[in-house]
Amino acid sequence: MTTDDGGTGPGSAGWGPDEVRERVREFLAAHDPAVTERTEFLRARFDAGLAWAHFPVGLGGLGAPRSLQAVADAELAAAGAPDNDPQRIGIGLGMAAPTILRYGTPEQKERFLRPLWTGEEVWCQLFSEPGAGSDLASLRTRAVRDGDTWVVDGQKVWTSSAHTARWAILIARTDPDVPKHRGITYFVCDMTAPGVEVRPLRQITGEAEFNEVFLTGVRIPDAHRLGDEGDGWRVAQATLMNERVAIGGNPLPREGGMIARAAAVWRERPELRTLQLHDRLLELWVEAEVARLGAERVRQQLAVGAPGPEGSGLKLAFAGLNQRISGFEVELLGEDGLRYEDWTMVRPEKVDFYGRDAGYRYLRAKGNSIEGGTSEILRNIIAERVLGLPAEPRNDKDVAWKDLPR
Known part of the structure; x- marks a missing residue:
C-alpha cells in the first residue's frame, strides 16, 4: 500500500511495531548513520516520519499511535544513530511543537517544526513576568497592532534558553478593555529581532541558566500569531499542560x-x-x-x-x-x-x-x-x-484588565 508521503507502508490505520521496524530498516539502508552528516541524518529522519510517530505524515510523523515512537527510537539507537539532543531543545519539543501542531497554520507547521525537531533552531518560552508568575493572566506585556504587524513592549522573566534561542513562544495583552483571561494573544517571536534584549539571571547554583528578556518595540508579523486574536489564554493552556507532562x-x-x-x-x-x-x-x-x-x-x-x-x-x-x-x-x-x-x-x-x-x-x-x-x-x-473541589473565589473574573488594581 502507498502511504500519503509517497512511500510504502501500512497506512495510518495499520501501523504496528513490526511495520515501524521495517520503516526504520528501510531508512537506515538509505541513510547509514556512520557516514551521514548528523544534521542531514536528522532532517532525513524527520522527512521519513520517524521524528514524532503520532504527528501527521509530512510533519515528521506517520499518523501512527504515539506509543510506536519508542519502537522507532530503540531501533535507531541500536544502529548508532544520533539523537537530536532533547535536553538542549526540550522547550521546543515539549511545549512549542505540540502547540504549533494544534493551533498553527499549515505555513507555520511547515516553517517551524522541522528545524525545531532537528535542533537547528532552539526555542524558549516568554510567558512569566515580574508581576505575573503564578497569576500569569495578569501579564502586562502589550502587543499593539500596526497593519500586518504587532508592536510588542514588555518584560519577561525566568526564561530558560533565551540566550541560545532563535524563536520564542510569547503571550501578550492585546485588549486591555476585557477581563484579563480574554485579552491575550499568542505569538511566535523572533529572538534575533531588533528590540529583544536578553540578560542573565544568576541562580543559587552560580550559573545563569535562566534569563530576563526585555521587549522594546519588537515587531512581530501577524503571520506569526498562533490562534485567534484574544484567544491566547486557551492556546497557552495547551502549552502549559504539555509543559508539565514534559517536566514530570x-x-x-x-x-x-x-x-x-x-x-x-x-x-x-x-x-x-x-x-x-x-x-x-x-x-x-x-x-x-x-x-x-x-x-x-x-x-x-x-x-x-x-x-x-x-x-x-x-x-x-x-x-x-x-x-x-x-x-x-x-x-x-x-x-x-x-x-x-x-x-x-x-x-x-x-x-x-x-x-x-x-x-x-x-x-x-x-x-x-x-x-x-x-x-x-x-x-x-x-x-x-x-478532584472536582470548588474553585477559589475570584473577585476579578468580570473586571476589565485595565481596571484592576496594580
Missing part, C-alpha cells in the same frame, strides 16, 4: 532519575549507612517507583488524547520528590555532600542534573517547585480539575 513525565527505567544517584551512593559507600537512613532510602525508592508508574499511566492516556490536568500531578510529584531525594543524598554524604566544585557563572545550554555533584543537585532541585508552574498553583489545579 519523562520515561524512566526502574530506579531511574534522581533516585539512581542516591541508590548508587548507598551501594558504593557502605561506611555511610545507618538504619535510619536505610528506612528513608526505602521510602524514597518506593515514592520514586510510584511516580514513575504514574507517569507511565499518564503517557498512556496521552497516547489517545491531549494532556489534561493530570500532568500537573506529575510535575508536582516530580518537584517534591527531587527535593527530598537530593536532600537525602547530601545528608548521606555528610561533609562530602556540602562540597560544590563550580561556583563560576556559566551560561549552560541545558541542565545536567546527573553529571554534577550532590551539592549542585540539592541547590538546583529547589527550582523544581517554581519552574513550569509553582507547586501551590498545581495543587489548585489538581483540586479543582481532577
Whole structure:
C-alpha cells in the first residue's frame, strides 16, 4: 500500500511495531548513520516520519499511535544513530511543537517544526513576568497592532534558553478593555529581532541558566500569531499542560532519575549507612517507583488524547520528590555532600542534573517547585480539575484588565 508521503507502508490505520521496524530498516539502508552528516541524518529522519510517530505524515510523523515512537527510537539507537539532543531543545519539543501542531497554520507547521525537531533552531518560552508568575493572566506585556504587524513592549522573566534561542513562544495583552483571561494573544517571536534584549539571571547554583528578556518595540508579523486574536489564554493552556507532562513525565527505567544517584551512593559507600537512613532510602525508592508508574499511566492516556490536568500531578510529584531525594543524598554524604566544585557563572545550554555533584543537585532541585508552574498553583489545579473541589473565589473574573488594581 502507498502511504500519503509517497512511500510504502501500512497506512495510518495499520501501523504496528513490526511495520515501524521495517520503516526504520528501510531508512537506515538509505541513510547509514556512520557516514551521514548528523544534521542531514536528522532532517532525513524527520522527512521519513520517524521524528514524532503520532504527528501527521509530512510533519515528521506517520499518523501512527504515539506509543510506536519508542519502537522507532530503540531501533535507531541500536544502529548508532544520533539523537537530536532533547535536553538542549526540550522547550521546543515539549511545549512549542505540540502547540504549533494544534493551533498553527499549515505555513507555520511547515516553517517551524522541522528545524525545531532537528535542533537547528532552539526555542524558549516568554510567558512569566515580574508581576505575573503564578497569576500569569495578569501579564502586562502589550502587543499593539500596526497593519500586518504587532508592536510588542514588555518584560519577561525566568526564561530558560533565551540566550541560545532563535524563536520564542510569547503571550501578550492585546485588549486591555476585557477581563484579563480574554485579552491575550499568542505569538511566535523572533529572538534575533531588533528590540529583544536578553540578560542573565544568576541562580543559587552560580550559573545563569535562566534569563530576563526585555521587549522594546519588537515587531512581530501577524503571520506569526498562533490562534485567534484574544484567544491566547486557551492556546497557552495547551502549552502549559504539555509543559508539565514534559517536566514530570519523562520515561524512566526502574530506579531511574534522581533516585539512581542516591541508590548508587548507598551501594558504593557502605561506611555511610545507618538504619535510619536505610528506612528513608526505602521510602524514597518506593515514592520514586510510584511516580514513575504514574507517569507511565499518564503517557498512556496521552497516547489517545491531549494532556489534561493530570500532568500537573506529575510535575508536582516530580518537584517534591527531587527535593527530598537530593536532600537525602547530601545528608548521606555528610561533609562530602556540602562540597560544590563550580561556583563560576556559566551560561549552560541545558541542565545536567546527573553529571554534577550532590551539592549542585540539592541547590538546583529547589527550582523544581517554581519552574513550569509553582507547586501551590498545581495543587489548585489538581483540586479543582481532577478532584472536582470548588474553585477559589475570584473577585476579578468580570473586571476589565485595565481596571484592576496594580
